[in-house]
Amino acid sequence: FFLKFKDKDKKLLIGFSILVPFIVFSIAGNKDTRYTLPILIFLILVAGYWIASLKNLKKVVVLGIVILIGILQLSTITFGMPAVSVPYHFYPNPVKPQQEDWEVKKILDIIAQNAEKTPVNVLILYNHPSMNWMTLGYYASRENLPFIFYYYEYPGRIEQHDFVLYAPEGYKNQFKEGTIQREQLYKANHVFETHINKFTKIEEIRLPNKVKIQIYKKK
Known part of the structure; x- marks a missing residue:
């Protein structure tokens, strides 16, 4: 035609x-x-x-x-x-309504309570539809929180971040082997792990998918 x-x-x-x-x-x-x-x-x-x-x-x-x-x-x-x-x-996968609490509010509250300056730079080294830099950024903007979120593709310099959300085991199961996303995620986590002594772990939160998110604050 x-x-x-x-x-x-x-x-x-x-x-x-x-x-x-x-x-x-x-x-x-x-x-x-x-x-x-x-x-x-x-x-x-x-x-x-x-x-x-x-x-x-x-x-x-x-x-x-x-x-x-x-x-x-x-x-x-x-x-x-x-x-x-x-x-x-050819047809979308079924997605049932979910009501799990991904602890977004709790994470934002912890960062807000421990922040010493504004704006607050936060690096998230984990990627999940319910727990990622865009989701956190959305809820932070709703609460008018002065947070700037960075993610594994463009992590910037580790020294510039006030907080880091780190999933030591969770990130290893993300993305297929050989993909650029996996390489970027591993690289960003490796950089943080080599500088982890510059941060202090202030909280650990268990997500509904059993992944533990650790919140680190810059010393």
Whole structure:
């Protein structure tokens, strides 16, 4: 359908917008599906043009299927139902609502109580959807706490951090072996471990996934 599209300018624009980023990110060493998300906009345009070209009955059927799949996917990632197992990640993994307490408030309170200056630089050497620099940063901003969070990819100099959140065993099980993320995480933890004598451990908190987060304060 797309190759038969009459408007050549639109066809070239959409075609290049899909192919060029796809080829570039396929060649790149650091591959991540999220980098190609902008391509979806142009794929949606192609799908929209195709649906618009259908006759009335076919158009209704296709739109009905698209809406049904959208509702099912939303239900799966929101409520964990239906739990559909599809190869090659064509369908999202079910995610059931979770109510675990990841001790975010407690961690922020401990840092706030022990901080001696503002802003407070905090390095987090652990990465989990419920415990990472973005999550902590979000809740800190909600409470108007003057915290600046750094993470393993851009840790900066160890000396610049007032606090470090360190999971001595937890970080070793993160990311697949051979990935850039794993290499960066290991490197950042190694740097901290070689300078750990410049910090004092003030608290240890057990997370719902049984990982122990240790809070270190610069001496």
